[in-house]
Amino acid sequence: MKKILVVLLSMSLTACVVSVNENSGHAQQESSTSQAIGTKQGFSEQRLLRINSKMQEYIDEGKLAGIMTLVSRNNQTVHFAAQGMQDKDAGIPLRRDTIFRIYSMTKPITTVAALTLWEQGKFHMNDPISMYLPELANLKVYVSGSGENMVLEDAKYPIRIIDLFTHTAGFSYGFSGSEVDKLYRASPMMQGKTKPENVLAELAKLPLNHQPGTQWNYGVSTDVIGFLVEKLSNMKLGEYVKQEILTPLNMQDTGFYVPAEKAQRFSKVYNNNKEGKTAVMENEPLGDFLSDPAVHNGGGGMVSTIDDFLIFARMLLNNGEVNGVRILGRKTVEYMRSNHLPAELLPYRNSAAGEGYGLAMSVTMNTDDVKFMSSEGNFGWSGAASTYFRIDPVENLIIIGMAQFIPVGTHPYSDDLRNLTYQALVDEK
Template sequence: MKLFSIKHFAVILKPLLIGSVVFVGGCNAASPTASPTAGSPNTSQGFSVQRLSRIDDVMQRYIQADKLVGTLSLVARNGEVVHLSANGMRDREAELPMTEDTIFRIYSMTKPITAVAALTLWEQGLFHMNDPIEKHLPELKNLKVYVSGEGENMVVEDAESLVTIKQLFLHTAGFSYGFTQSPVDKLYQEAFSKLTNTSSTQALETMASLPLNHQPGTKWHYGINTDIIGLLVERLTNKKLGEYMQEVIFTPLNMNDTGFYVKQENLTRFAQLYSPGDKGQTVVNENGMLGSFTTDPAVHNGGGGLTSTIGDYYKFTQMLLNGGELNGTRILGRKTVQYLRSNHLPDDLIPFAPDAKGEGYGLAMSVTVDEDQVNFMSSTGNFGWGGAASTYFRIDPKENMIMISMTQFLPMGFHPYHDDFRNAVYQALID
């Protein structure tokens, strides 16, 4: 198991190829394929069709500036897709256009799916939110907390309280990802660079050997928390995470293109991964994160290991917006979904990060607690997350709306295209 290290590799940039395929209309939640909607040709489910076309203007600007190679975007409201649009290429070097069935590395958009898988077990009483994680994963006993220093001079202390399962959902347990050059993150980078083709037990033992960034429950810190929840699911079900997800989520929702690797027959649909070159241009990222996604990994990474299509992810998000059900198939109870999408952070931890004004945190996703504090158009109560390769989604219960954008550019946030996408969606509402 290799956890999250970002490496950029420069290659010779080939000429930019830009293509555009646009699908706009409405459909029911069973399928993401858009088709014309009866009624006014100028409006669809409270959206101005003309204003929705600005989404494509946004995407094309990023593509033509060589900041992104291709995008796929979807907007749905009241259970109907009102915008589905492909722009640019899924693989520029192979001259393959972006298409509706393109498969993406969704990285941390895996987290909400892992959370849902775990919540199906919570509903059955197989764990409680205040359970110490060591009750179910005894490998994580006797965790230490970082105090000062680094290397041989590092000082640690005992955890003042046991890490709970809910703290893992909220990223307040103290685990890290190794994204920075802090003394703790350097330990993460070294430890996980040596973990390839390992077992879940070995991964847990490595996690247990690393100090927490802070005392449990005292801060929000993004880390391997949902990865651990995935291992909890495996321990409670005696199944690999992907096997259990297939049983309780993917098959019931007909998410036929979602999994922890891309099957051989589908590789031509798998999007190329890009990163910024030395001048900010898009270049092929040869290494990526978490391996090639072309073979079944030894450990299914619940924090970032899934691949999926926009159609499959739409089904998953529509299920959540519907309160746990899609087309007569119930995955979670209504109150479970309400708990999932509610803020659980105390006031002193809001916003959860300096660049997340107005945002609290639910279970494995952020949730807007004050739309007036957010720096782009929003609604209080909307929730969602993104992936390291710039995939992104939000669900807005107040507007009964879903927005999803897919691309393959690592790292997330290097370009603010998802913020521009979000504004382009909200500005199109006219009802």
């Protein structure tokens, strides 16, 4: 879990519109200028070109090295663009098969893995997590004070598995200025100095931010879900995910590290250096992703390609099935993408007006409050290195953006991508 704290915080234009053979896993690319400008699956192709123009601004201004964008509707890809560089210094452009660190977009994948076990009756949502991971029994909760004067109390209720899925357990990531987060930052667990078998014991030494179930607080909850999957399956998380999700869906470039034979396709990750310039990040979160880690980080440890993640997103949009392969039942997916927070915890954070929270993803509950074009029930999440996805069941629509800049939100290309996608819809409902 090397440097998990940091991650869990928080050439040329190659733009094309693509036509996809849905019975294969690959797209046949066509230059956008080689087609007549018309409509496709209810989108104005002319309006979709605005996505390319706006993304190119981020690249030309030196904010982002490269951006890949994809829009799918009715299981047809209507827009794809790979703009800018995979590696600026080496002059390597983004390609469709570029591999990205997806960080917290790992959470929905880990969640689906856990839900396959839920469907088998391996656990119930109201079960205390300590039933399966006894290290997490008898936790303490922060009350007040700091250091030697810190006041703690017993947890009034056990952490339930549903609390982990919804980030209401009380765990943290350590990136706020709170007294609890100071303890997280000092913890050997968060510094990558803990053996895999001791991670949960170290986590149990840290007080919860709040009583379980009483607040939304983004933290290592999905990492704990990953340990639950391992316990119930008797497999390492990556092995179970590969068996139950990646191999059935033919997601060949997704996993917890990049094999040596694929390393040339792995994008560099960028941040702002001391001079405020975009530069390759040193000491990137969770290591270099080039070897199989001792701990498979269920909250942020995976890599993927845009086409692999498209398959996963289509599975969720299609109620658990894609290309004739079923991963989850319809009602399970409906449960995953439904809000599970009580009214008093909405919105789950100040920047998420109109949004609720499902299992490892936000979900739009009130389009009047959301500051984007949207539909009720729209759901998705993002990753620390500026990856992004949203799925809209009303419009049968998927939006995916892949960039590699930490921290996420520094350059809000995904906000533009979302609105620029919706403004291109011109069909009649």
